[in-house]
Amino acid sequence: MPIVVAGEEAIRVGSRMQANQDIGNDVIFLIMATLRRRCHPTLAHDLPRMAVIARLPVLSPGDGTDRYSEDLRHDITFTVNEIARRAACSQPLALRIGSYSSVLDPEAYARAFPESYFSPTSVETSKEAQGASLEQRVADSCTAVVYAKLPLDNVHAWQCAALRRNARVAIFRVCHTEGTLPAQAASHIQRLIDAMPLTCQ
Structure with a gap:
């Protein structure tokens, strides 16, 4: 069963995710990081740490302007927390955020990170990982x-x-x-x- 988030916040977030791929990548990263924190508390910091190490443009301003208004940040936080609260820890995640839909695999996303940040729905095991886990690579x-x-x-x-x-x-x-x-x-x-x-x- 897909997780459907259909409130006003989710409708606004889904619309922005469809209109701007960078925002979509950011929101999915936040969902993956929040879900990982709930499901694997001892590994909670690995995704954010790798994002910093790889210098990913997570939540960065676009074209010199901040594309994340206070209202949008609030909507994203609400939506991300709602999804992470309802998602199962051990299976792929079918999502519907307003008009935006996707199927994500949290474990595959982590294995392929940081490259998966740019292609979260079509991830392959990272060639750069050399068989090491995300936890090992961060360390x-x-x-x-x-x-x-x-x-x-x-x-x-x-x-x-x-x-x-x-x-x-x-x-x-x-x-x-x-x-x-x-x-x-x-x-x-x-x-x-x-x-x-x-x-x-």
């Missing part, structure tokens, strides 16, 4: 190195996506194999970045 100091060099907050041409993803995987490997030799690792990492076209760096 891994090399994760911060990777996203410091190639964050997810910048907008790049679609042709850059695979190049940057492959470079992140390579940086992870360099960090783990040469982590005891900072100067050597830094030089190797910089060569990996320099090998990409300037528009993708």
Whole structure:
């Protein structure tokens, strides 16, 4: 059974999610983080921490203006809490928020995060994760190195996506194999970045 949130708040939120994909991504992130906090209290901070590490544009102003008015923030908070309260912890989540509908898999979303932030309904296991859980990746100091060099907050041409993803995987490997030799690792990492076209760096 889908979770239907049909009050005035949800109608306004659903309309904004349909009109603006960035708002949709933000609301889904908040739903996933809130549900994770309820269902897995010991892992409650992993999604927000990874969002910061990867420099995701969560709740960021759009085009230099704040797209989240106080009223919209209130509506989103109400809607997110209502969904998290009613959702089951161990199965995919079918949602209807006003006129917006989606089917989400919280566990798959977490496994593929932070990439799943940008494609929450069609997630695949992250190639960058290298088989590690979200909890392990957040605790891994090399994760911060990777996203410091190639964050997810910048907008790049679609042709850059695979190049940057492959470079992140390579940086992870360099960090783990040469982590005891900072100067050597830094030089190797910089060569990996320099090998990409300037528009993708």
